Amino acid sequence: GDKVKQSPSALSLQEGTNSALRCNFSIAATTVQWFLQNPRGSLINLFYLVPGTKENGRLKSAFDSKESYSTLHIRDAQLEDSGTYFCAAPTGGYKVVFGSGTRLLVSP
Amino acid sequence: EAAVTQSPRNKVTVTGGNVTLSCRQTNSHNYMYWYRQDTGHGLRLIHYSYGAGNLQIGDVPDGYKATRTTQEDFFLLLELASPSQTSLYFCASSGTGGRYAEQFFGPGTRLTVL
Numbered sequence: 001g002d003k004v005k006q007s008p009s010a011l012s013l014q015e016g017t018n019s020a021l022r023c024n025f026s027i028a029a030t031t032v033q034w035f036l037q038n039p040r041g042s043l044i045n046l047f048y049l050v051p052g053t054k055e056n057g058r059l060k061s062a063f064d065s066k067e068s069y070s071t072l073h074i075r076d077a078q079l080e081d082s083g084t085y086f087c088a089a090p091t092g093g094y095k096v097v098f099g100s101g102t103r104l105l106v107s108p
Numbered sequence: 109e110a111a112v113t114q115s116p117r118n119k120v121t122v123t124g125g126n127v128t129l130s131c132r133q134t135n136s137h138n139y140m141y142w143y144r145q146d147t148g149h150g151l152r153l154i155h156y157s158y159g160a161g162n163l164q165i166g167d168v169p170d171g172y173k174a175t176r177t178t179q180e181d182f183f184l185l186l187e188l189a190s191p192s193q194t195s196l197y198f199c200a201s202s203g204t205g206g207r208y209a210e211q212f213f214g215p216g217t218r219l220t221v222l
Contacts, residue, residue: 043213090209
């Protein structure tokens with residue numbers, strides 16, 4: 001089965017609204033990384049987390065290693081937030097496994 | 109200045125052709141990775157390396173070779189390309205120590221095998 005499950009798989013938001021994306025882990029994740037793949041295909045680093053929370057502008061992420069999940073909250077969504085969001089976690093050694101992504105479309 | 113670069117950015121070849129994808133990182137990282145990205149599969153690890161001359165097998169290695177010639181340079185080789193290898197390929201690097209699992213990606217190479 002999937003070691004990293006992301007939900008939802010797709011999401012549509014209106015500008016100015018809020019939402020939350022989630023990653024559930026079936027591995028003993030010690031860290032999590034969140035990326036945005038923009039419509040041009042580039043992978044942009046958003047957060048790298050140990051257990052706890054981080055905030056950057058309208059984005060906030062939390063990671064609970066005991067409950068094996070991480071969340072990414074988007075506040076006041078903007079058109080430029082559109083793209084696919086991935087989370088990733090190490091599986092042991094220096095290998096990392098990725099979720100299948102959440103496709104986000106923000107509309108005016 | 110971009111810390112992980114890839115070339116070419118786009119490549120078209122025919123079935124049975126020879127392709128080399130190049131990656132260079134200036135992060136002074138020990139680890140480098142090659143992934144492929146296909147719709148519905150996210151990113152899947154092909155090969156990775158922890159230093160010059162080292163190669164580790166990833167999760168989807170069949171049909172691919174790789175070589176790490178220096179700390180900076182990591183190459184992915186497709187010696188008999190097949191249409192199933194049409195994909196978006198990403199190179200990444202990561203360091204060691206406390207942030208060992210933090211990956212930094214290149215811009216990607218779109219490969220089409222006709």
